[in-house]
Amino acid sequence: xxxxxxxxxxxxxxxxxxxxxxxxxxxxxxxxxxxxxxxxxxxxxxxxxxxxxxxxxxxxxxxxxxxxxxxxxxxxxxxxxxxxxxxxxxxxxxxxxxxxxxxxxxxxxxxxxxxxxxxxxxxxxxxxxxxxxxxxxxxxxxxxxxxxxxxxxxxxxxxxxxxxxxxxxxxxxxxxxxxxxxxxxxxxxxxxxxxxxxxxxxxxxxxxxxxxxxxxxxxxxxxxxxxxxxxxxxxxxxxxxxxxxxxxxxxxxxxxxxxxxxxxxxxxxxxxxxxxxxxxxxxxxxxxxxxxxxxxxxxxxxxxxxxxxxxxxxxxxxxxx
Ligand code: BMA
Numbered sequence: 001x002x003x004x005x006x007x008x009x010x011x012x013x014x015x016x017x018x019x020x021x022x023x024x025x026x027x028x029x030x031x032x033x034x035x036x037x038x039x040x041x042x043x044x045x046x047x048x049x050x051x052x053x054x055x056x057x058x059x060x061x062x063x064x065x066x067x068x069x070x071x072x073x074x075x076x077x078x079x080x081x082x083x084x085x086x087x088x089x090x091x092x093x094x095x096x097x098x099x100x101x102x103x104x105x106x107x108x109x110x111x112x113x114x115x116x117x118x119x120x121x122x123x124x125x126x127x128x129x130x131x132x133x134x135x136x137x138x139x140x141x142x143x144x145x146x147x148x149x150x151x152x153x154x155x156x157x158x159x160x161x162x163x164x165x166x167x168x169x170x171x172x173x174x175x176x177x178x179x180x181x182x183x184x185x186x187x188x189x190x191x192x193x194x195x196x197x198x199x200x201x202x203x204x205x206x207x208x209x210x211x212x213x214x215x216x217x218x219x220x221x222x223x224x225x226x227x228x229x230x231x232x233x234x235x236x237x238x239x240x241x242x243x244x245x246x247x248x249x250x251x252x253x254x255x256x257x258x259x260x261x262x263x264x265x266x267x268x269x270x271x272x273x274x275x276x277x278x279x280x281x282x283x284x285x286x287x288x289x290x291x292x293x294x295x296x297x298x299x300x301x302x303x304x305x306x307x308x309x310x311x312x313x314x315x316x317x318x319x320x321x
Pocket of ligand 1: 098273299
């Protein structure tokens with residue numbers, strides 16, 4: 001049960017992350033009304049896995065759907081979007097929902113997503129069973145994206161990364177950390193890390209945003225993030241990694257100067273938005289030293305990559321900015 005998807009590193013590869021050879025794992029038309037299924041989050045659930053999937057429909061309305069899988073590769077995604085009930089508030093307005101993350105904390109699965117409330121901000125909800133979902137207060141004022149919870153309380157408080165933004169396609173963006181005693185009121189905002197300078201690391205010089213829920217390791221929190229460069233043909237999204245201090249995760253110990261993975265396969269370079277790799281979840285086993293990274297490709301399909309956690313940590317330390 002809960003055996004994470006895995007494929008050994010190809011013999012001729014020196015990459016720290018390598019792609020699943022049958023990518024993409026979820027087709028854009030995997031449910032009847034979808035235009036695209038990408039930037040989605042998965043977790044271990046019961047004897048298999050569950051997830052929250054970003055499905056844009058054929059009217060190109062953005063919403064999140066629950067899905068289930070026995071092996072983490074083949075997914076059954078509900079045809080209808082998640083219907084939220086009132087959680088810690090009656091105010092559950094939402095013009096759209098996209099880019100979900102899922103974190104199991106204590107007794108339930110917490111979902112964060114980019115919630116449309118007079119522009120994008122961070123929506124929060126929870127579920128125990130992936131059938132009933134409860135929506136809470138938005139974490140922040142608009143505009144914000146890439147809200148990612150830590151999987152346990154830090155110094156007694158919930159902790160969340162986010163990326164303040166604008167109401168458009170945001171040519172800037174840095175990663176911040178906020179705390180909450182109750183999942184309703186958020187404060188103690190701290191800057192974690194900023195976009196790099198063009199000369200130091202151009203792939204992450206326009207904006208950066210947290211990806212999957214950070215992983216606790218004996219070297220600190222392992223955080224994957226997306227880094228963006230603005231080219232003459234638009235944005236290009238790649239993946240980097242960082243190690244953050246255990247009890248003070250606004251302190252960055254290491255952060256990769258080179259990317260771990262950049263758009264290079266055809267399904268990453270061609271799609272509704274070309275040249276986007278956007279990681280939103282991992283399944284991992286520290287004991288087995290294995291990690292499966294789920295990412296949206298070209299804002300169209302969902303794909304999978306693998307890595308050894310120890311190699312990713314070593315790479316992050318050895319190639320730090
Ligand atoms: C961001 C979000 C993501 C998307 C990315 C690239 O602003 O909309 O969902 O993957 O742009 O288009």
